[in-house]
Amino acid sequence: MREERRAGWARWGTPEQAKPLPEAVAGLLKQVFEVTPPAPAVTPDAVAVSVPALAEQARAALAAVVGAEHVSTELAARALLASGKSTPDLFHQRTGELPALPAAVVAPADHDQVLAVLAVCAEHRLAVVPLGGGTSVVGGLTPDTGGYLTLDLRRLDRLVAVDPVSRTAVLQAGLPAPRADELLAEHGFTLGHVPQSYEYATIGGFAATRSSGQASAGYGRFDDMVVGMTVATPRGTISTGRAPASAAGPDLRRLFLGSEGAFGVITDVTVRVRPLPAQRRYEGWRFESFTDGAAAARRLAQDGPRPTVLRLSDEVETMLGATGRGRGDGGCLMVVGHEGASVDRAAADTAAVLRECGGQELGTEPGEQWAAHRFDAPYLRDALLDAGAFAETLETAAFWSALPGLYEAVREALFAALPVPSMVLCHISHVYETGASLYFTVVTAYGDEPVARWQRAKAAANDAIIAAGGTISHHHGVGTEHRDWFAQEIGPLGVDVLRAVKRELDPARVLNPGILVP
Numbered sequence: 367m368r369e370e371r372r373a374g375w376a377r378w379g380t381p382e383q384a385k386p387l388p389e390a391v392a393g394l395l396k397q398v399f400e401v402t403p404p405a406p407a408v409t410p411d412a413v414a415v416s417v418p419a420l421a422e423q424a425r426a427a428l429a430a431v432v433g434a435e436h437v438s439t440e441l442a443a444r445a446l447l448a449s450g451k452s453t454p455d456l457f458h459q460r461t462g463e464l465p466a467l468p469a470a471v472v473a474p475a476d477h478d479q480v481l482a483v484l485a486v487c488a489e490h491r492l493a494v495v496p497l498g499g500g501t502s503v504v505g506g507l508t509p510d511t512g513g514y515l516t517l518d519l520r521r522l523d524r525l526v527a528v529d530p531v532s533r534t535a536v537l538q539a540g541l542p543a544p545r546a547d548e549l550l551a552e553h554g555f556t557l558g559h560v561p562q563s564y565e566y567a568t569i570g571g572f573a574a575t576r577s578s579g580q581a582s583a584g585y586g587r588f589d590d591m592v593v594g595m596t597v598a599t600p601r602g603t604i605s606t607g608r609a610p611a612s613a614a615g616p617d618l619r620r621l622f623l624g625s626e627g628a629f630g631v632i633t634d635v636t637v638r639v640r641p642l643p644a645q646r647r648y649e650g651w652r653f654e655s656f657t658d659g660a661a662a663a664r665r666l667a668q669d670g671p672r673p674t675v676l677r678l679s680d681e682v683e684t685m686l687g688a689t690g691r692g693r694g695d696g697g698c699l700m701v702v703g704h705e706g707a708s709v710d711r712a713a714a715d716t717a718a719v720l721r722e723c724g725g726q727e728l729g730t731e732p733g734e735q736w737a738a739h740r741f742d743a744p745y746l747r748d749a750l751l752d753a754g755a756f757a758e759t760l761e762t763a764a765f766w767s768a769l770p771g772l773y774e775a776v777r778e779a780l781f782a783a784l785p786v787p788s789m790v791l792c793h794i795s796h797v798y799e800t801g802a803s804l805y806f807t808v809v810t811a812y813g814d815e816p817v818a819r820w821q822r823a824k825a826a827a828n829d830a831i832i833a834a835g836g837t838i839s840h841h842h843g844v845g846t847e848h849r850d851w852f853a854q855e856i857g858p859l860g861v862d863v864l865r866a867v868k869r870e871l872d873p874a875r876v877l878n879p880g881i882l883v884p
C-alpha cells in the first residue's frame with residue numbers, strides 16, 4: 367500500500383522505522399505521563415467519510431486530459447492523499463475519521479495538462495487541491511468544501527535545465543527534494559535546502575509554503591533561492607523571473623511564493639544553485655543559558671561570520687537531547703555547521719566569536735550526532751504516538767528585541783492550556799540579522815480528546831504569538847490552521863488584497879478553497 371515517495375499512513379515512516387525512544391523520554395512517559403498504547407490504526411481502505419462521487423462528465427473530461435489511468439477514484443488512493451502530516455492529521459488517519467476526502471486523485475504529466483485540468487475544474491465547479499509531497503502540517507491539503515480533486519504533481523519530476531554560468535536550474539514542481547539534489551549533483555550543484563521533511567517534500571511545495579531548511583543561515587530560505595516560477599491558473603499561465611533582480615514594478619514571484627495553491631499551480635521553479643560543498647563540519651557549543659546562547663547567535667547573525675547551520679536548543683530541549691543528544695550537564699546546546707569548498711577558516715573565525723560570547727566548545731561529536739539524526743524527529747513522533755504520547759510542534763519568528771517576550775508568552779500559553787504534566791521544548795531554528803524563529807515541541811499524554819485538547823492549546827499559543835508581536839508562521843505556512851490568525855496579522859485591507867488577487871486568477875473559486883485566503 368505504501369508508496370516509496372510518500373510518508374506513511376497514520377505515521378511518518380513504517381512501523382519498523384520508528385526510532386526507539388531515548389531512555390530519559392521512555393522513563394518520563396511511564397512514570398510521569400502514565401501513557402497507555404492506543405488502538406492500532408485503521409487501514410486507508412477502511413476510512414468512513416462520505417463525499418459526493420465524481421460526476422461522470424467531469425471524470426471523462428479529466429481522463430481526456432491526463433489519460434484514464436491517471437484519474438483514480440480508489441478509496442485507499444484518495445485517503446492516502448487526503449491530509450497532511452500534522453499530529454492531528456495522523457490521529458484522523460488512525461481513527462479513519464478524515465475531515466475531508468477528495469472525489470478523485472488526478473495526476474497530470476506537464477504544465478499544459480495542469481492548465482487543461484484547471485479549465486475542466488473551473489467548468490465543472492470542481493475544487494482542486496495541488497499536492498506535492500503531502501507533508502503540510504497546517505491543514506493546507508484540507509479545503510473547506512465537500513467535493514474536490516487532489517492534483518497529484520508527482521509526474522512533474524524532471525530537472526528541466528541547468529545554467530552553470532548563472533548557477534541556476536529549472537526544476538519541475540513535483541520533484542521530491544532528495545531526487546532534486548541527486549539530479550543537481552550530477553552537475554556538481556546542490557540546492558542547500560534541507561527541511562526536516564526533506565525525504566518527501568517537493569520543490570513546488572517549498573515554493574508554495576515559503577519553506578525554510580536547516581541550513582538556512584548559509585543557503586537562505588527557499589524563497590531566497592527562487593529566481594523564477596511558472597504558474598498555471600484557471601485564467602492562463604504566468605511566468606515570473608526574467609533577471610536576477612529587477613525594478614520592474616512589484617515582484618510577482620512574491621505573490622506566488624507562499625500562495626499555497628490558492629492562486630495557481632506552480633509547475634516549475636527556477637532556483638539558484640550552489641556548488642556541492644567539498645567539506646562539512648558540524649560542532650556543538652554549550653552556553654550557560656538560552657539567553658546567553660541567543661545573544662551569541664544574534665552576534666553571528668548580525669556581525670558574522672555566518673555559519674551554514676546555526677541552531678540553539680533551550681534548557682529543556684538540551685536536557686532531553688531532542689535535537690543534539692544532550693550531555694546532561696545543564697546549559698544549552700548550540701549546533702554550528704559549516705559547509706563549503708573549505709571550512710577551516712570559517713570554523714576558526716566563528717569559534718573565536720563564540721568563545722568571546724561565553725560559549726564552551728564541545729567539539730564535533732555533538733554536531734555530527736545532530737547531523738546524523740537530523741531527520742529522526744518525525745520517526746520519534748511515531749514512536750511516541752505508538753506509546754500513547756501526543757507530540758506536536760509549532761513555530762514563529764520575531765525581531766531580536768521581541769524574541770525573549772515571545773518565548774515566554776508562548777510557553778506560558780501552552781502550559782496554561784495543556785494538562786499537567788506536559789513538556790514544552792524550544793529551539794532557535796533560523797537566524798537573520800534582524801531576528802530569529804522559535805520552534806516549539808509539545809509532549810503530553812493523549813487524554814480523552816487529544817485533537818480537541820491540542821487545538822485549544824494551539825489556539826492559545828497562536829493568540830500569544832500575535833499578542834507578543836510574532837508571525838503566525840515562520841515556515842510551515844498558513845493552510846486552514848493559521849488562517850484566522852494570519853488575517854489578524856495582515857489586517858482587513860491585506861485580506862481584501864488577497865481576495866482580489868484570488869478573484870482575478872480564480873474567478874470560479876476552485877483553487878484550494880478555504881486555504882490561506884479567509
Ligand SMILES: Cc1cc2nc3c(=O)[nH]c(=O)nc-3n(C[C@H](O)[C@H](O)[C@H](O)COP(=O)(O)OP(=O)(O)OC[C@H]3O[C@@H](n4cnc5c(N)ncnc54)[C@H](O)[C@@H]3O)c2cc1C
Pocket residue numbers: 378450451452495496497498499500501502503505506507519539540560561562563566567568569570571572573574575576577578579580625626627628630631632633744841842843845878881
Ligand atoms: C515532520 C515534518 C517536518 C517538517 N519540517 C519542516 C521544515 O524543517 N521546514 C519547513 O519549511 N517545513 C517543514 N515542514 C512542513 C512541510 O514539509 C513544508 O511546508 C513543505 O514545504 C511542504 O512541501 P510538500 O511538497 O509536502 O507540499 P504539500 O504538503 O503537498 O503542500 C503544501 C501546500 O502547498 C500547496 N502546494 C503544493 N505543491 C504546490 C504547487 N506545485 N503549486 C501550488 N501549490 C502547491 C498545497 O496545496 C498545500 O496547500 C515539515 C513537515 C513535517 C510533517
